[in-house]
Amino acid sequence: xxxxxxxxxxxxxRQLLEARVEYETLLARKAAEQTGDIAGQIVRAAxxxxxxxxxxxxxxxxxxxxxxSAVGRASGNPVLALAADSIYSIWTVRVTxxxxxxxxxxxxxxxxxxxxxxxxxxxxxxxxxxxxxxMALYQDYCETRYPARMDDIVDWK
Numbered sequence: 001x002x003x004x005x006x007x008x009x010x011x012x013x014r015q016l017l018e019a020r021v022e023y024e025t026l027l028a029r030k031a032a033e034q035t036g037d038i039a040g041q042i043v044r045a046a047x048x049x050x051x052x053x054x055x056x057x058x059x060x061x062x063x064x065x066x067x068x069s070a071v072g073r074a075s076g077n078p079v080l081a082l083a084a085d086s087i088y089s090i091w092t093v094r095v096t097x098x099x100x101x102x103x104x105x106x107x108x109x110x111x112x113x114x115x116x117x118x119x120x121x122x123x124x125x126x127x128x129x130x131x132x133x134x135m136a137l138y139q140d141y142c143e144t145r146y147p148a149r150m151d152d153i154v155d156w157k
Contacts, residue, residue: 002086003094006154013095014150016087017142021135023084024068028115028131031074032124039074040120046070047116060105065092067112071131074119095149099141108134 006016031039046067068088072081100108111134118127143150 003090003154004156007156011154012151016154017139020087021139024135025128025132027072027075027080027084029124029128030076031071032119032122032127034076042074043070043116043119095146
């Protein structure tokens with residue numbers, strides 16, 4: 001249903017990705033701002049799968065999406081988390097589920113680890129820029145790899 005609205009607005013995949021960068025950054029900050037240990041535990045629970053995620057494309061895709069989904073759940077705001085998950089789902093179905101080649105995946109894993117540590121330490125000032133940096137690299141990679149697709153209008157089908 002969201003794709004129907006995006007198409008009617010004339011939204012491009014570039015704009016969809018820009019929105020994802022903003023949502024993910026906000027979610028990381030909000031997760032770090034949560035009181036208690038639950039947010040950190042939610043994110044940390046997604047990490048063991050991430051470590052195994054460099055072996056093959058399906059495992060890597062599952063691990064990285066699991067991490068981002070966990071950050072959303074840890075944010076304490078299910079509406080923001082749902083919006084971010086929806087954007088992620090549209091992107092993976094319409095553009096691609098696997099992005100980084102195996103040789104670049106260890107950096108992604110390191111970035112996830114640093115973000116998780118910041119959330120566990122309730123360091124919102126660190127979690128937010130770490131996620132922004134992580135998502136900016138992702139955005140740059142998408143711009144390089146899929147330049148023609150970025151200006152396409154999100155289709156609802």
